[in-house]
Amino acid sequence: MTAPTIPLAGRAKDLVGSMIDSSTSLLAAQRHDIVRFAMGSPADEAVPSDEFRQIAGEILDSSSFTYGATEGEPRLLGLLVDYLAGTADPASEDRLVITTGGMQGLDLACKLFVDPGDLVIVESPTYTNGSATALSYGAQLLEVPTDENGMDVDLLGDLVARTRQTPKAIYTIPTFQNPSGVTMSLERRKALLEMAHHWGAVIIDDDPYGLLRFTGEDVPTFRTLSPDDPLLFSVRTFSKILAPGWRVGWVDADPSLRQLLINGKQAMDTCTNVPNQHIVAEYISRGGLDEHLASLRVLYRERKDAMIAAVAKHLPGVASVTDPEGGFFCWMTLENEYADVDTRELFEIALAEGVAFIPGPALSPGGRFHNALRLCFASSTPERIDIGMQRLARSLETLTRGRP
Amino acid sequence: MTAPTIPLAGRAKDLVGSMIDSSTSLLAAQRHDIVRFAMGSPADEAVPSDEFRQIAGEILDSSSFTYGATEGEPRLLGLLVDYLAGTADPASEDRLVITTGGMQGLDLACKLFVDPGDLVIVESPTYTNGSATALSYGAQLLEVPTDENGMDVDLLGDLVARTRQTPKAIYTIPTFQNPSGVTMSLERRKALLEMAHHWGAVIIDDDPYGLLRFTGEDVPTFRTLSPDDPLLFSVRTFSKILAPGWRVGWVDADPSLRQLLINGKQAMDTCTNVPNQHIVAEYISRGGLDEHLASLRVLYRERKDAMIAAVAKHLPGVASVTDPEGGFFCWMTLENEYADVDTRELFEIALAEGVAFIPGPALSPGGRFHNALRLCFASSTPERIDIGMQRLARSLETLTRGRP
Known part of the structure; x- marks a missing residue:
């Protein structure tokens, strides 16, 4: 007897996975030393966890x-x-x-x-x-x-x-x-x-x-x-x-x-x-929400600045990056001799090097932006951002080494 | 200038409300003295709220x-x-x-x-x-x-x-x-x-x-x-x-x-x-889950028995009711001279009397079961179940009084 076919709806083919917030990148991010540029999560230290726990213990x-x-x-x-x-x-x-x-x-x-x-x-x-x-x-x-x-x-x-x-x-x-x-x-x-x-x-x-x-x-x-x-x-x-x-x-x-x-x-x-x-x-x-937001703005500005600085330091002439006025993300585009790099290939090497990001094609339904990547600056300290960017530079070097 | 038409999807007409777990019945159930036969909620006393709060305060x-x-x-x-x-x-x-x-x-x-x-x-x-x-x-x-x-x-x-x-x-x-x-x-x-x-x-x-x-x-x-x-x-x-x-x-x-x-x-x-x-x-x-389930079974059996007894006591010859071996619900069908009662009409009167239930037609996509109702026995003590059934009997009397 063969197993019956499961009668999927037509839309099942359109239930596409995403690398964002997925178990794959999550598991990667959980590896202790990985620099977490992938997930769009607030920094752990930006979440008033102690206060939340206290409130839960008091009011539920x-x-x-x-x-x-x-x-x-x-x-x-x-x-x-x-x-x-x-x-x-x-x-x-x-x-x-x-x-x-x-x-x-x-x-x-x-x-x-x-x-x-x-x-x-x-x-x-x-x-x-x-x-x-x-x-x-x-x-x-x-x-x-x-x-x-x-x-x-x-x-x-x-x-x-x-x-x-x-x-x-x-x-x-x-x-x-x-x-x-x-x-x-x-x-x-x-x-x-x-x-x-x-x-x-x-x-x-x-x-x-x-x-x-x-x-x-x-x-x-x-x-x-x-x-x-x-x-x-x-x-x-x-x-x-x-x-x-x-x-x-x-x-x-x-x-x-x-x-x-x-x-x-x-x-x-x-x-x-x-x-x-x-x-x-x-x-x-x-x-406390207004005060909390004010502190987040200070924290995230510092981290965005750190990311821009780290790109200038570790990837000069290699990549351009957007300079947002708020939020969580910079968008990096590889350029010059790196313009043909596929960031999906880079992703695997980068994980091994200890830095996670989202490859550009995962952020386009048509799979555009092969040479771009999303970097979340919100989750990492300036020091870790510098280390992450260094690892990203090393990953790029590994990927392109020995090319003509 | 007229307001633009909102371009709803075809399925919007199929987004039907339900009386179950809806704000209407919720609000009704929140009225202090209402007997809550409507919602399929566990009894408050069947929820280990203190333990949940303690755990939250400890582990989050x-x-x-x-x-x-x-x-x-x-x-x-x-x-x-x-x-x-x-x-x-x-x-x-x-x-x-x-x-x-x-x-x-x-x-x-x-x-x-x-x-x-x-x-x-x-x-x-x-x-x-x-x-x-x-x-x-x-x-x-x-x-x-x-x-x-x-x-x-x-x-x-x-x-x-x-x-x-x-x-x-x-x-x-x-x-x-x-x-x-x-x-x-x-x-x-x-x-x-x-x-x-x-x-x-x-x-x-x-x-x-x-x-x-x-x-x-x-x-x-x-x-x-x-x-x-x-x-x-x-x-x-x-x-x-x-x-x-x-x-x-x-x-x-x-x-x-x-x-x-x-x-x-x-x-x-x-x-x-x-x-x-x-x-x-x-x-x-x-x-603690097994022990908790064991205590729920004792509690809910007692309440189901109370509901069956209350129907026999307050609605003899008026309604038949299912006698479930578990779960939360009895299903009541009005019979004899009450067989043509519309429980949607009864609902309004019953709310005023202080008892809530779900009318049968709300539990059938085609609006069948005009003379039936869902009664949740899980949320109320045996004493309250008796009071609720008395109120239900009184509501029926009010609805049908003066009929030929």
Whole structure:
């Protein structure tokens, strides 16, 4: 008797893995001496673990262990509204649904907006777990190049025209983009809004890092530029500003979508885990979040500077690197005689040398950017960043040694 | 200027709400004196909240707050394999993926198996959040009647033939079914396996209550009857045996599906929240789970008995009720002169009287069972169960008073 064939859905072929946050890179990162440029995790020392543990030991009670409301714990929602009032994205409670991390916000967006065959615009490079979610709903992805001002909106009209489709959604990480670190300019934000309205397309505005600007001036958010715009769907998370392990984030969307979001989320995970919502709420209520963010900005600026300096020191003439004003990532492009290096090959050698990163092709649905890589500066001290860059230089040398 | 139309996906119309675990019933249940027959929540006193809080205050550390492996925390997976070895469903680690509650297991199953238009068999009545997930992937649902031996598999061939489709998946809660409380007989399990193989359909075996049998003999699980069967997809959770607030469950599936499950889950929520996985693992490692389950069986048997007794006392000749051998739920059907009562109308009156339940039509995709209701006996003490049933009787009286 032969084993029966498992009747997979057509979309199973579109459930693509990603090197980001995957078990492979995680296991690599767990090796003690590896310099962790791969994962987009906050530094261990940037997470107030002791305070979190203390709060957990103090406040968890039976109300933390039962089902919560699908839209989120009322206290957390209330505190979030209060907190957001002091940011560039104020929101009323009827716009908010707590999600199981920012990732679930993207899953919900695609569940609500993406039919099989729909055209979805993504930045190139992009956050592959985000584009993978769109693919899992059958999206046709259109990659649009980015430069130092973010998605190149000037190219968008022509690129879209060639597809002979009208975009259904535009997936963007406008601020300190993952993976490139760049920020979309004000002009481009305005132009993108205009095009979204022209097409009737939703802008999925994924912004996990916006509160982590360590230099330069804030660029107005889409929400500020177009208040109460039903075509704006904002995905936010505590992952980068508090800790990713919580899996607590939120979406901010037109109130007319709220019941659909609740229905969709019920069919995903019933509600976001309750103890962590209670701990996050208590942390916020104690008033330390602003001070915490201020300390993160100092820490991450220092680390970004260390990374730029380490590139200049160990890879002169070998690579160019973006110089972000916030967030977690630099994007490195190998150049000159290294321009034909495949960073997927480099990855294996680098792991053996003791440094992890994400190869460029893993950050493009079409596998572009063979000679680029994503480097997270947030997780490592300046000293470790220097060591990591030295190891990266050695890996490159190993890979290219003996070449003609 | 008129507001732009939001370009919803076609499936948005299939994102149906449910009265189960919804904010409506939650809010109702929070009213202090309401007898909580609605939600399928463990009793507060059945949750070792103090121990959970203590563990949290002791063991959470920086490793709890960063990203975890998508397939689950290694320690929890190891402890789970050890624990399952002593149950009816032993599993090796290559079969397991930790999920964000059992609900995400159902979401993953539909993501992997259900194409738009696919025929998915569900029990009637069924767990509506489960059937809603299938709908959200475009499934055509076929409701199959259940009786005291579970899904009526004898009817299945004819019902399927009439659809002129081959089923892609069979969604069943075989043991202490939600909402009916009944358990599928051994003969029917064998017959269902045979039909699944005939059709090449996956059995999505959702079993949150199997470890909560308080009387009678275990019926062999599908996994026992057909070991290593690639068409079996088992959805399990800690929600009913520990606490639903954790949102920690697991799926047990053919090892060939594991990478797809990991890819699919990455695009849903990256990983299940890490602190709760650590707390659950620590709780299991301290060895108290078996004793805890034993105490739950005593508690829930007493409550089930109290509910059966309260029905006999307060609703004689008015309603028949199932007498489950485990789990959380009795299913009540109004009869005789009450057979035409609509339990959705009764619901509003009952809330005002101070008792909550789930009306039958909310537990059937086709809105069947107008004169039935789901009663959760797990959340209330015997005394409160008696009071609740009295209130239910009074609500019925109010609703039908002055009828001809």
